[in-house]
Amino acid sequence: MSGSKTIKTVAVSFLAGSLLTGAFWLGVDNATYFNPAKESVSAKATTSQNTSIQQASLLEQKDTNVIAKMVDEAGPAVVKIETESVEKGTMSERDLFFRQFFGGDPFPQGQQKKQSLGSGFIISKDGYIVTNNHVIEAADTIKVNVTGTKEKYDAKVIGSDPELDLAVLKITAKEDLPTLKLGNSDLIRVGDWSVAIGNPYGLDHTVTVGVISAKERPLNIGEARFKNLLQTDASINPGNSGGPLLNLQGEVIGINTAINAEAQGIGFAIPINTVQEVLDDLIHKGKVSRPWLGVSLQDLTPELQKYFGIDMSEGAVIGYVANGSPAEKAGFQQGDIVVEIDKQKVKSADQLVEMVGKSKVGEKHQFLLYRNGKFETVTVIIGEKNYNSKE
Structure with missing residues (x-):
């Protein structure tokens, strides 16, 4: 991902017989909240009435630890x-x-x-x-x-x-199963409480508590490129992968997915709003249909400007064209510089990726290319990305 430093991470998948050195510890004082006091008892009330009211108040205060109650539910x-x-x-x-x-x-x-x-x-x-x-x-x-x-x-x-x-x-069960409510990750603020529940190292239903440390963190994990992960200091370890990151209302705000292997208290979760955008496709289509151009890109740097002998300072340079891709079918070549898409200027490789990402499979777009000292317009029909392909 251009402009962001790739963090060395490891996807949090527990492997049998595996061992990860170091440990993550987090001490949290869980705040206990009490209900407002009841109306003052009349001076005429009897001692027994006072006792009854005090007992009722104690019952109301019982189990009011917000986090413990939320985890129970x-x-x-x-x-x-x-x-x-x-x-x-x-x-x-x-x-x-x-x-x-x-x-x-x-x-x-x-x-x-x-x-x-x-x-x-x-x-x-x-x-x-x-x-x-x-x-x-x-x-x-x-x-x-x-x-x-x-x-x-x-x-x-x-x-x-x-x-x-x-x-x-x-899974198929004989009875209705318990469920979690999906929250709204857009409403999360840095500093909000976060609770992770999962099975780190095979330890069933381990609960860790922390805060949201940052939002919109970019991260590269293998071939996956994330742009907006939630960062939390709630301890996340191997086996937590796929578990929920919750707010104090017990709503899912993220899915725990990665840790920084070289640091304590740095975990990452996929925002639940990102999940909800594709959840319907996953359930009903089995996949997420993603637009595909089939090229690798890089920014038009001063070094490349000098190499091509041009005075343009904006654009995206084609570094590789995949076999059988929409780009190859449209006639793209290595070294082409994408200047515009549908008459909208392309300033960088990231912008081009974002523009293609907003397209729909099957859509036609006009690309203005600069090649060998000349401008050329080509029509591209956006394809669908195939994750089973090696390209």
Whole structure:
């Protein structure tokens, strides 16, 4: 992501037998709030009446710790997700990246089973569950543990989106399941309380408390590029992935997804409003349809201006054109400079990415290119990104 420093992070996926050095500790004094005093008892009231009123007041004050009460109500809707998969042959770069942090033989011989652990939360009484994509990615079997039940439910992947690291699962239970209410992450302020519930290191329903440390944090995790993550100092560890980040009303404001492996008290969550924008597509279509141009880009730097021998200072330079992409079909070439889209100036690579991202699959756009000292207009039909493609 141009203009932002890539933070070395590790997606929070617990691997069986793994070990992460260091620990994250957070001491929090939970404020206890009491109800306003009742109306003064009349001077004519009897001693027994005074005693009754005092007892009633004590009952009203009982269990008024806001966080504890919220966790009691929200906790049952948080689930543990156990996955198992079979590793074959050499490992992918993504798996090697994880094993650098979580341990294990980076070059397994033959086949071996890999067990992983994560978290999730139920959003509907009939068993729809939201979690991270990396929690269930490539899993052969997925089991879900619901609080209060001995049975482990078989889960089916309904939809997934690698770009936002989201997935929706479905389990079938005989009775209605507890659910969590989705909040509004746009209303969050830096300094607001945040509560994370999950299964770090396999420790069921661990609760950690902190505040929102920052908003709109950019972060790169493998191939995923995030622009607006929530940062919290509520401790998040391997196994928390996919679990909810809650406000004091018990509403989900984010999905815990990553930590900074080199720091304490720095965790990241996907804002719930970002999730809600794609949730319907994940449930009903199984994926998020994303526009695709099929090029790599870089800004038109002074060095590139000198290289091309031009005096333009704005634009996006095409560094690579993917085979079979909309850009290739339209005639894009390496070294082309995108100057305009639909007569709107393109000032940088990031702006071009944003403009294409706002397009719809199948839309036509007019691109003004600068190539070999001449301007050329080409028509591009925006395609749909295929996450299974290597391009």
